[in-house]
Amino acid sequence: MLPATFIAKKFVSILLLPPLAPLLIGAIGLLLIRRFRRTGLLLAWLGLACTLLLSLPASVAWLAGPLEDYPVISAEDLGRAQAIVILAGGRRSNAPEFGGETVSALTLERIRYGARLARRTRLPVLITGGAPAEGIPEAELMRRALIEDFGITPRWVETRSLDTRENALYSTTMLRQAGVTRIALVTHGLHMRRSIREFEATGLTVYPAPMGRATGKEHSNRDEVLSSLPSMSSAYSGWYALHEWLGLLQQKLAGRG
Template identity: 30%
Template sequence: MFYLLSKIFSFLFSPLNWVFILLITAFFIKINKWKKNLIYIAIATLYLFSNSYIFHITASKWNIKPIKLKNNERYKYAIVLGGMANFDEELKRIKFSVSVDRLLQALSLYKTGYIENIIISGGSGSILYPEMLESEIVRSYLLQIGIQESDILIENRSKNTRQNALFTSELLGTKNHNETCLLITSSSHMRRAIGCFEKTGIKTHPYPTNQLDSAFKFSLGNFLLPDPAILNSWKLLIHEIAGYMIYRIKGYI
């Protein structure tokens, strides 16, 4: 039920949907004063949430900053959280999302000897296709590109971050709970992920990827002019902040 509700409420995390709701309400409302006010609010909302400067200031306060591992750092396990891939049935091949950076970083760390094993944690994130298990899809891909089968572990039951932590804890077992694992996920998701894994007793060292506020350079243009791409970035950021708050309330972190 919690998983289903999270999918439904994700609609409300998008500023573009807020604007849509305001305009639809303004269209049907009869009182002219309220109609005008709703339109003004919609325009202001659209402008504010498409402003890249405001977004990057906010995101930089929330995101966990990326790190560079020391030359002598070594980890037995790197836990890579899902949300980066699915399977294209028509083309019969893996299809990656914008979050694939977490997998690419894990592969780089594996090839350069910083990590020994890659744990892919993620079941089906789809209500319509529950049989499409992301970790198994990614595992097949890793085998195709030459990663040793013995170095890949998968957790294929989780549907959210809390389950990522719970089921990965079961996978590792009690004998590996003293092992510090490298936790790899997006920088905006890292706060919630760390909290969930700490709750299960797994020691982690964060390795953030997918910086939402990366490559930002201040200019008069991005201070004043709207950027439509920022609307989706806000959706992702609001989703993570809301998710963190809900997890805190429910005692998951």
């Protein structure tokens, strides 16, 4: 049974994030137009504007840029770390080609980069992620992929956590038992600021190892006009960036920011 706070948090995030939030704003506006024409039109246009702004590469870059203010991890910082920690980013529950369940695309990107760092440094690896719904914990799916697809066997597998805060709390307990206090933290650039805060709050020294940037010149050789238009990838990045800003706000309200 999932904790009520976890369910409530997910429900609130669905209401506040696209695609539902802009749709609700627009729908409320349309319902009000007959009696309150000016207010209804304002809300309808606001919903449309929010949808557009959260899918335009330029506005998404403005929203995401401050979250990705971390460079590629340096050789010096890697040399200071005692372990590599890779955060889960979701799973695919319907993957018959992998026997039932497997890691999501986001998680796969993270473990691929974590495996690269592990091979380069020979540092031990911790993977962390529980099972928000019924099924195999994400960390267990990560363990299988790391071993079978990348030839890396993680030393620690944390399977209880349901969010980033619990990733940090439960992982730190396991790491401290092994005398580890300095980690290279692997997650997506958009997720890094919030993750650092949670892990540093436990007393660990964190060296950010961001990957999968949402901003930057990914398509420098493409037509500038086409690359500035709304796209599926920019809409996802807009959703992800807004999700992280809401997470940072929640951290601040909880006294952890």
